[in-house]
Amino acid sequence: MKPVSFEIEKVYPPRGPLQQYRLLQSAAFNCFRCGQSKKSKLATVYREDWSRRLCNGCYGRLLSIHEVKAGTAPEDERADALASVLLGLVSKDEIAQAERLLRVSERRAELLSPEAIRFISTSEHVSKHLASQPELEWSPAVIGLCKSVELEAVRLLLRPLVSHLDGADLTVDRADKDYGRVAAFCADPTRRPPELGAIIHFLRTLANSKQRRQQSVLLQGFLTMVSSWSGSHWVLDENGLAAFLNVLTNDYRNPAAHTTELGHAEYARCRDLVLGADGGLWKLLVSTVRHRS
Incomplete structure (x- = not known):
């Protein structure tokens, strides 16, 4: 409910959970998100609760999240856009x-790429600030965890495959509907790497299609490469890596990239899935280590 002391001059169209008003006179308030004291004629209210007013900076950040999630771009593009929003939420320092x-x-973090570490640490940093307001939008923090897994999957699975298949003819594989994206990347690693969805299709086809395993240069090359890895069973088992990536994508990344609002509980579950004691990211690291004979 609007406080009786506020005289509203203009009401702007709502933007998701955000509503802006122009007051006749400037009013002081504390931004409920960042805690800074402000004074302005422009009042931005979160979920119609006037005790939750936002400063312009926090309004811009939340609005950018809403606009990405409400857009019509594919999940992969929205996930990348939210990943960029996440990195923009905090300073370089x-x-x-x-x-x-x-x-x-986390000593195991030393085995991760610098890019994955940046996304994880930024998600963790942002989550600490969101903890005081757990009902706020946690989607960018969730996306950061998902992005770290995607980066490591490309680094540990696909880039070694590029080297392994150097010079191979992948013309037929590039036309395949289930793993054509992976084949195209192996043929031209300067292009955009495949996203989680394409990697899942690749792994599931490998597990379920005996005929294509026997005929595909790409799949045969991957099987040969993985055979020397200590955790090859988990990588190749449909209930292993593919299942982990599928849960991460369907339960967390895709909802985060859509209009579904994620909160602290979803972030905590996603974090446990990725970084917990039995987290999939750590399994990916140890499973792709070359076996020493």
Whole structure:
């Protein structure tokens, strides 16, 4: 309910959970998201609760999240856009400090790529600030965790496959509807790497199609390469890596990229799936280590 002391001059169209008003006189308030004290004629209210007013900076950040999620772009594009929003939520100094904290607290993080560490540490940093307002939109933080897995899957699975198949004729494989994206990347690694969905289709086809396993240069090359890995069973088992990536994509990344609002509970479950004691990201790291004979 609007406080009686506020005289409204103009009401702007709502933007998702955000509503803006222009007041006749400037009013002081504390931004409920960042806690800073502000004074303005423009009042931005979250979910019609006047005790939850936002400063212009926090309004812009939440609006950018809403506009991405409400858009019509494919999930992969929206996920990338939200990943960019996530990195823009904190300063370079804050990201650097978060990365140092992650490396100190989690020794396994040293095995990750710098890019994956940046997304994880930024998600963790943002989550700490969101914890005081758990009902706020947590989608960018969730996307950061998903993006770290995607980056590592490309680094640990696909880039070694590019080298393994160097010079191979992948013309037929590039036309396949289930793993054509992976084949195209192996043929031309300068192009955009496949996203999680394409990697899942590739792994599931490998597990379920005996005929294509026998005929495909791409699939045969991957099987040969993986055979020397200590965790090849988990990588190749449909209930292993493919199942982990499928849950991550369907339960977290895709909802985060749509209009579904994710909260603290969803972030906590996603974090446990990715970074928990039995997290899929750690399994990916240990499963792709070359066996020493």
